[in-house]
Amino acid sequence: MDTYDLIVIGAGTTGAYLAREMAKRGRSVLAVEKLPKTKVGTKYDIFHIEKKEFDRLDIPRPVQGDKAWAFEFEKNYNADPLTKYPKCQINPIVGLHMHEYTLLLNEQAEQAGAKLLYSCEFLDFLYDDAGKICGAKVKYRGREKKIAAKIVADCSGMAAVGRTRLPDGYGVDNRPLTDEDMFYVILKYVTLKRPEDYLEGSTFWAYYKAWIAPCADPHGAIIGLGACHSYEYAAQVMEEMEKTVPLPEYDLVRVEKGRTPYTRSPYSMVADGFIVCGDAGNFTKSVNGEGVTSSMVQIQAAADTLDAALRYNKANREFLWSINRAYNTTQGAEFAMLRALLTGVVNAANFDEFQYAFESGIISDELLNAMNGASVTPQTLLTALSGFLSGMANKKIRMSTVKAAGTALKNAAAIFNHYQRFPYSEQGFDEWQEKADALYEKIGKIK
Ligand SMILES: Cc1cc2nc3c(=O)[nH]c(=O)nc-3n(C[C@H](O)[C@H](O)[C@H](O)COP(=O)(O)OP(=O)(O)OC[C@H]3O[C@@H](n4cnc5c(N)ncnc54)[C@H](O)[C@@H]3O)c2cc1C
Structure with a gap:
């Protein structure tokens, strides 16, 4: 049986970052991603990273001309519903294409020594005689395969395929999210009709949990809104918002939809031979439901302890516990x-x-x-x-x-x-x- 220190489920931004960080520390890492390489990170197109985060998290910083780069802006307005008294904060933001950026992170993980298997689906955990996780069963090229590992990390996004498969009482909350625990996000990609309306920055209306922000087309914009319950409810709120907020005139290009966790992370994110990271553990920001960099912050809080646990064969809940404290007392x-x-x-x-x-x-x-x-x-x-x-x-x-x-x-x-x-x-x-x-x-x- 193939054996690794760490199996990472999912090679989205979180899985790629964790795989890179652990491979950099000299650990043997296998990341299994159920999608083919051409589809990874295609759940939606544009996302944002604050410029200051690139250095802090040591992640690639695309510039104009790179495939992953879409646009940059620094003016961030927060506004009242009628948009009479907007407040402006200067915070440089980079807009990136999710697919291309995920591939960049995956390349970095591979360069650091991690092995990535696309079109490889995690099916279940393997357990040793004492009932502790000791690897994973995956499906690859139509065949089921068992792979041994000291730790399996669930980075499978909101599906949380690992966390929700844990036996009751294993040590990490295994409940799936409900409709009240997530934001249903609707994004309208539009072109703006009048040049004087072309965007210099983004505006957020907290009352509606809605925003307008630049997109890759400098004459366009993304009008977005997030709401709990359902896409239908989010669409209703969006309709109401558009009647009140003085948005610029636009032509609709396309609509994207997506969901993001909007609930607390598990109090304990570790168990014997297990850790949950990223959207699989709801590590999204409470102000806006963004989770790419906040998940990396969680991984930073975990990486050295994971490394020590693997190095000294102590991948148990007791040893990994300090990750819970390091994360819960900070972010x-x-x-x-x-x-x-x-x-x-x-x-x-x-x-x-x-x-x-x-x-x-x-x-x-x-x-x-x-x-x-x-x-x-x-x-x-x-x-x-x-x-x-x-x-x-x-x-x-x-x-x-x-x-x-x-x-x-x-x-x-x-x-x-x-x-x-x-x-x-x-x-x-x-x-x-x-x-x-x-x-x-x-x-x-x-x-
Ligand atoms: C519309 C929208 C806009 C957003 N904008 C921003 C933003 O601007 N900035 C920001 O920081 N955040 C943003 N977010 C949140 C952000 O997208 C997520 O927090 C982030 O993508 C989570 O990354 P992840 O790697 O944890 O999960 P995912 O990106 O969901 O990756 C999980 C991976 O696991 C794989 N997987 C699933 N099941 C299996 C399995 N059984 N076996 C193997 N692999 C599996 C999936 O195929 C996927 O590739 C936005 C969310 C939405 C919905």
Whole structure:
């Protein structure tokens, strides 16, 4: 039987990055991807990476003329529904073609020494006599094949084919996502009719969870919207949004649809011989559901421990546990806090209150910057609360909304602090998990 240190399920951006990072550390890695090379990364066309992330994550930075490069911009507006008081943040963004960029990452993984098998589908785990994962069963060229490995990493995207196949009680949440745990995204690729409307940057309308952003055609744009429940519901909200928001006149070129996880990541992402990464474990940003770079941040938190576990034959949950703590006390805590805050505020505020928040400056550049970057602090959130209180005094904001915002802030601070106290070992995890569940119950889900 072929034997590897690590089998990676899926060679999307997450699987490719993990394969590269582990191969770079000298580990033997096999990535199995069920799609052929021509189809990998074709679930939609354009995605964005903030320019600062290329160096931080050491990932290829395409430039104009490269196949993966589509466009760049740096002005990012956040706007009220009527778009009267937009706030502009400067944050250079690169628009990339998903298929071409995924292939670039896959090439890097191969150059680092990982083996990639396209058109190779993960079917199930192999278990040793003690019931611990010790490899994978795959289907390749019409035949089933068993491959041994010390760790199997599920990087299969939202399908989470590995995580959801784990036996109950194996140590990682094995529940599939429901319609309330994901955003249904509709993207309209359009050409703009009037040259004066050609885009210099993107605009995001938080009230509708909608945006307009550049596309590869400099005379075009992508009008997007994300909503829970279903594509039908997202289409209804989009219709409503287009009646209110003063969008530029356009001709529709094509429509793309896609889904992205919008829920918390599993409290424990590791088990004996197993780790879950990327969309398979919902490591998407709580502000916008983007997950390419946030999944790489998760992998950075995991890579050295995975390497040590493989090197010293300690691929068990106990040894891998420090990955849970490294992630949950950093990006995990920030995402949990932002999720609590956004869920509370977005569910409570009505149209007029959103308008007022932009007009009065409650939604400030500082708050937006904090939400965009990693360094959001409880202090920034308290400043927003005092803005709400002034709005209440002026009768622009309902008492019920102020109360909901106060509760959201309290929940945000509580969940952040709770993640900071994530246990160093499995001891104490049950109690930690119980309290986290209770906090998430209070936080609720975005409507
Ligand atoms: C419309 C839309 C726009 C988005 N825009 C952005 C953006 O601008 N920036 C951003 O950061 N994020 C964005 N996201 C989110 C981002 O696309 C995902 O977070 C990211 O692609 C997740 O990568 P992944 O590798 O974890 O999963 P995937 O890209 O889904 O890759 C999983 C891979 O696993 C393979 N696989 C599945 N099952 C098996 C199996 N049984 N055996 C072998 N292989 C298997 C699949 O074929 C696939 O190639 C967007 C999402 C949507 C829907």
